[in-house]
Amino acid sequence: MNGSSPGVEDGRDHAREQGSAVAWVESPLQMLCAVEAHHAGLLGARSRVIPRAKLRPLEVTHRELSRLALPPGLELTAPESDMPRSGRGTTGAVGDAFSGKVQFRWLTTLPGRIVIVDDGLATIRLLELLTGRMWTPLLRARGNAGRLRTALGTAAGIRLRTAARSGRLSIFTALPVPAELAQAVRDKGAELVTHDFTWLRSQPLRRPRPEERTIVLGTSLVRNGLIHRENYFTWLAGLGSAEPVAYFPHRREDPSDLARVGEQPGITVYDGGVPAEMTLRGLAAEQRVLSLPSTAVTSLRVLLSARGVAVETVDVPDEWWTAEAAPSLRSHLSMFAHHDTGVTG
Template sequence: MTLTMMKLTQHDTHEVPRPRFGTAHVWVESPLQLLSAVETHAAGLLGTDIRIIPRLGMPLEATTQALLKHAPAGVRFEKAARKPPQPKSSSDRYVTGDAYSGKVQRSLLAGVKAKEIIIIDDGLATLALIKQLISETPTPLVRARAKNSAARIAMGLATWHRLRQLAREGRLLIVSALFVDAQTRARMTELGIKFAQHKFEWLSTQPVAESFTEPTLLIGSAMVADQLIHEEPYLQWIEEISADGPVAYFPHRRETPELLEKISKIDQVVLKEHTVPIEMRLRVLRPGQEIRALPSTVIPSLRLLLGPDSRYLYPQAVPDHWWTESTDLELREHLSSSLKV
């Protein structure tokens, strides 16, 4: 395989150097992060020797196998591990998709011997991270929907300071497919945070492996499993959609078997196996097909991949009565932000 350098989009991304050599140790904890790792490498931002290490116990096998067939030269998929790898040389790069991960934060705070820390795309979480990092006030890097202990909050705050230090040293790069406004970019530059944006250029050149015949493609949501919305209105919404014709339902990896069992019994709904990221599965539509979804990171990603056909992507805002009482206003707004990106 030959390494093809993908051109990053946006007029100012040329400011980010393109490494042509060196080793990067990439720790991934989700299928999207795994895809993002390959995209970032194809854009020339990781080096020539890319070692991708999945977190042990995560459902990444299908995505790994799909990417192995066409991955750019230099990518090596290594055995899953319980904790992030530690670069052996100060000339290596340390790459992760989740700066909120407790394992990643412990690793960063223990001291990482690497020339650069790269945070690759993890969807809306990446935008949330940027917002927190550019804050004038130190902000704990913890998940908004989690119940965090005092110790966890303290570690998140220490990680904020650590990443800001790395930025001052010119050693922090963030890569995303999502749009970041000019004001935020200016603040990032002021702090020393480097940024590059891609538009799934590598994936767009790859053959489409799947085709679906159902006229409606419904992207499943984890919000019921995460106890952010009530189950009953979610099921009613699926029933209303399926009343108009056959529906292919693509489960989220966190949806429970109990919920999927109920969805499978809805008339005209065909449950699809959870395999690779939706970005890889639904980037090409057949004539007459449409995509339905609740707010999700996948919405802005699919808008990029579908191009003109993105007009057949219909995201649904979450009605107020769907939210559970424990989902506060700030979290509701964060989860709904994908509709505006």
């Protein structure tokens, strides 16, 4: 990934032309990447980042970002319950393109441009669906959608592909996009811009790093029913019995599971909410990060490579997976397991 790629320069040209932008964010990673997108010039000269209300991880991330030197022209606003409307002369930025709120808003308003920022693994699925046929619905990989939800996803897919064809769609990502998929997205007319957290890397470190040598990133795979709970806790217990471990929760982990993690000998659970990219970017060379397949692995490698910190993905044994983990999902997750991903910039 290359924050100074030609795509970013194109984004700066957009900013001179656009005016203003509104970014609606529903997760800490989306909020951080909206700030990066504004810094890269992909949004507008003036951008408002609006978090969804009543989500504690967003409140914590909002507070942490507000303590840093935000890019000129960017405003972090108070949370709102509903996604705001974007007018024709405004760029509308979102992270979760599969959200019913987002898709409904796309059909009831027509922003001048649409920018998609990272929302974890769902971003890769979106790119794959975007390159499909015009009538392919934008639906999440898991779950059975009813007729009305499928109809909304189909209409949203048409709207997004139409925006791509007219040069009004940009995707801003730090994720490893295979070269073939990246080219297919660009062939649809969409602008694909990669970045390496340029703004965040320029900010001073505000949080002390954990003292433990080994840091484990929490996972949503247990709560989502994709891996067996007991296998996961047996693995954690083995780590904690070998050495002290710092555990940074995933925002979707079940509170009862977190309580159980904290009861494991040798494991200390740290406060969650803030993206790992912000919390762990100050680690030292003698430390290491362990994680099950996760988008955070990719971004932390970008941020920590210069510091000599090992960021290791733990391969999930076959017996850990539940029947809910379809082969296609496992294949998606494997994209984040290795350094050599065929990434295009």
